[in-house]
Amino acid sequence: MSMMSLGSARDGAVVRFARRGAVRAGVLTAALAALVCATAPTATGAPTESPSSPPVSVRADVPAGVTAGVAVFDRHTGAFTEQLNTAAQFRSASVVKLLIALDLLWNRGPDALPAADRSRVDNMLRGSDDAAASTFWANNGSGAIVDRMVTRLGLTDTARPPATHPGYWGYTALSARDTVKIYRYLLDAAPAAVRDYVLGNLRQSTRCATDGYDQHFGIAGSFNRPWAVKQGWSGFSSGGCTATTAAAAGPAGSAARTAAGAEAVDLARPALHTTGVVGAGDRSIVAVFTLHPAATPYGKAYTDVGRLTRSLNVPGASQPAGTWIGTWGSGVRVRTQAATTSGAVTTLPAGVEVLVGCQTRGQQVSVPPYTNDWWARLPQYGGYMTNIYLSVPENRIPGVPVC
Template sequence: MTLRSPFAALAAPSNRTSPVRGLAGLAGRALLAAAAALLCLVQTATAASIAASEPAAPAVATAEVPAGVTAGVAVFDRQTGTFTEQLNASMQFRSASVVKLLLALDFLWNRGPDYTVPAADRARLEPMLRSSNDDAASYYWSNNGGAAIVNRMVSRLGLTDTAPPPAGSEGFWGYTALSARDTVKIYRYVLETAPAPVRDFVMGNLRQSTRCGSDGFDQHFGIAGSFEKPWAVKQGWSGFGARGDCGPVGAARTAASTFEAGSGAKAAAAVDLARPALHTTGTVGTGDRSIVAVLTLHPLSTSFGKAYTDLGRLTRSLTVPGGVAPAGKWYGTWSSAVNVRDDATTSSRSRTKLPAGVEVLIGCQKKGQLVSVPPYSNDWWAYLPQYGGYISNIYISSPDNRLPDVSDCAAS
């Protein structure tokens, strides 16, 4: 359900100096405070009721976990109120950037009658939610209490597997422990309990997820690559280096975050802080029908492109009600920093660069400029609908210049 703010029904306190009206103003302010406290209690109670009503696990799960990958999976169908997938759903993973959901919700908790977000905070929260900006996360972590944020949200939402970073790593917000089932609870709170302005702000920004994260990593893996829109995502990654190559040549990148710079810290903890982590979380389908949480760890030294591909294959194997698979054929690629271009020529603008060795969805192909990487040459180009551009077929892992199971692009 969606709770309406009780503040909307209250008149603003009077500014006049009449004793009677002054008393009324004091009463109004007291009533406002009482209403705020009541709203907090109702929100917390409703969130706790969601946490207590744990639907049963599905009889059969379809999750196909690639070799070497450790995964925690939960898919919740909001239409039927049941899980369609649960695998290691209570297992704790370091959250990486998924904790930014809790940072945003903590900030928005009890903001006032209309939950107005000041311009300065909007300028931080929007890129934090859309582009996973680390500087914004560090700002709220430092200014709003660090580990206390996590403890507050655990209590408010009735989370069972979420915990602050371990001793010795208190400053690393991305070391917050989180499970797939707790991630589902967080999204259920946003969608079913949070005041409408909070829900609209958070989900509205997650629906505007940018292709490239602020640190230059391509963040449209997992949910974003596996299903047609509508979807909304908050992704997480850790252990792949400080910066990626996503974006046009010369695109600005944020500085390495405090969290990522310390990703090799040797804190003692039950949660694995060493293996590279890649997580996809969010909603899929009309009306946010399914909540999807896939948290993964990969072998040491796994490249970002390999983890991106493995997470994509795992996500595509899941039963996700309301999810529609995109049309096209999946192919592997090779080389690093391969340009995705506006057209089938090396002189056309580069839209972004692919993660090294990543698997891509190909919609069609056409002849274009001859590209040579001795001893090979190829004049066929593949159109990548999820990127809106072309790559030379020479970089696709196939023995044929023209891909045998991909149609030609319609003449423009």
């Protein structure tokens, strides 16, 4: 198998040539079913495991090789609609930024923050900025931040990073059920100013994080707005938005892939998490934590988390219209118009699955031995990609309408 770089006439992608059938084959997802115990709210409203509760059938489709912890809580009924390994501890990656922000805002409103700190919080919650998180972590006691929030929110599975890695805030242990508790506090108990400020930032989550990773996977890609998300990723070398961006070094980046002996929390396998609230009135809280086999490409993990999230019973959520189709190649650009001469909106994570709304004829693109003048409209990106990089055998996608 060989690899070559293509110029702008070939949409600036680096493609891997293989047999057509292998390159354009669809990715099959293996589904697992499980039975778990339901949870019941305590007198304070914090959900706890209840072994006497009736079993709940889990619909979550977990891809082969993926370890997942899933919780979906319906705030209208006060009950969980999905539970899978809810108490399992995962390294939090950037999801811990929720706790960092809430600790900073404890007993004071956002208006009391210095302008520099408020700007850091905005960047940390919208663009998942690591530098901002590291500043707050160092200035506010590092692991003591986690200890304080565990006590304040009654968290049961959350713990500071291991003693071997005290500066790695992304190594904070977190579970799906504790993440639901965090959002329940934010929605139902936090001062209104704090709630509106934090959720307002999460509703403005940028597609491209400050480290160059496409962070609109899972909840953000699976459901129509309104939603608010805080995502997490760790252990990947490149994540879309730019073709060459590597993971940032330090607590949340590639350096965080070093395992710390026989720790209870897996620090080695690539992690990808999607958490947030979905639907009118923030009806559902969703927490999906996943670990993937070593060396899993970001686009593959992104696709697997998307499929898992779309399989969940999320009351109040609606899924966008269109057809999900796999892609091939890396450095594939989404453009403002159906032509390589138009501006680039973003770069897709290599091999990621995309939602196609419609297709249109545009500039002819040639990637020998293939030539195609059909372009797919990607509504979630607000742009077009050439059909040549879609994993379908025909130039025109069967069953997809013309724009």
